[in-house]
Structure formats: C-alpha cells, structure tokens
Amino acid sequence: MTFSKDKWAGFPAYVFVYGTLQPGGLYWQSYCAGRVRSVSAARIHGKLYDLHIGYPGLRLEGEGWVKGCLLELPKPEDLARIDQLEGYDPARSEAANEYIRRRVACFDSFGEILGEAWAYEVSQAELSRCSGTWIESGVWPLDGPDGPSC
Numbered sequence: 001m002t003f004s005k006d007k008w009a010g011f012p013a014y015v016f017v018y019g020t021l022q023p024g025g026l027y028w029q030s031y032c033a034g035r036v037r038s039v040s041a042a043r044i045h046g047k048l049y050d051l052h053i054g055y056p057g058l059r060l061e062g063e064g065w066v067k068g069c070l071l072e073l074p075k076p077e078d079l080a081r082i083d084q085l086e087g088y089d090p091a092r093s094e095a096a097n098e099y100i101r102r103r104v105a106c107f108d109s110f111g112e113i114l115g116e117a118w119a120y121e122v123s124q125a126e127l128s129r130c131s132g133t134w135i136e137s138g139v140w141p142l143d144g145p146d147g148p149s150c
Helices: 005-009 076-085 124-129
Strands: 013-017 038-045 047-050 056-059 065-073 099-107 113-122 133-135
Touching: 013 076, 013 099, 038 113, 056 124, 065 076, 113 124
Parallel strands: 013 113
Antiparallel strands: 013 065, 038 065, 038 099, 047 056, 047 133, 056 113, 099 113
C-alpha cells in the first residue's frame, strides 16, 4: 500500500499499530475487525518497550526499527475509538495523555517509504511508571520472532 503524504490528516486515516491492535492481538476483534479497509506490514523508526502490563509502548527515538501493521481506517469514528483505547484526547495536554498520537513515516520491509500515518507514542511518564524495558528486536513478543502477521 502506498499513499500520498497529504492524506494523513483526512479520511481514510492510516494508523501504524505495533501491539494489541494488530491482527490476532487482544484488541483486534473489538477495535479493528470489520472496520479496517486494508492491512499491510510496515515498520517505523523508534524503540519498542515492554510495559509489563500486557501491551507495549513505542518511543519515537533512535534509528532502530519497530515492526507492525499499517491500517487504513475509512471512518472518523474508528480513529476516535482507537484514541479512546490508547488514552489519547487531542483536547488534553500531552502530559495528561497516556499515549500521544503522532504523525510518522512508514516504510516497507525493504526500507522504502510508504507514506505517513498516525502512531501512538507512550508518554515518557507512563514509560517510567511501568519501568518499561527495551525490546531490541522491535517486535512485540506476542507476534513471534518474525514480527506481526499483517
């Protein structure tokens, strides 16, 4: 899937997911199944952390890769539901959000740019509160050694 960079602010919306919102993840059925128009494997630059509470957190720092899935959401209410799950409210300050929705560049497995999408970055406060540990592989452990099944 390749999309133009000017689509990031409108709908359909593109969202990069790296944990429980991936196909087969804990929240896939409730939040994504039947709502997502397309899913494809993708990766972004950053660091993935195990928060030790059943799901990971992403920090958009460093040059490492985080593997995940790129979702195409056709309706605003679908993005709003994911915002709610991630503890993100655009009306609140960053400090008041558990995760912050950010615009990121997404790449395919060869490092070629796919375009831009939304991703949810865990706040530094939440990462510290959970004593997050870096997942060097950039793959959420529940997905197995080869990464997500997008």
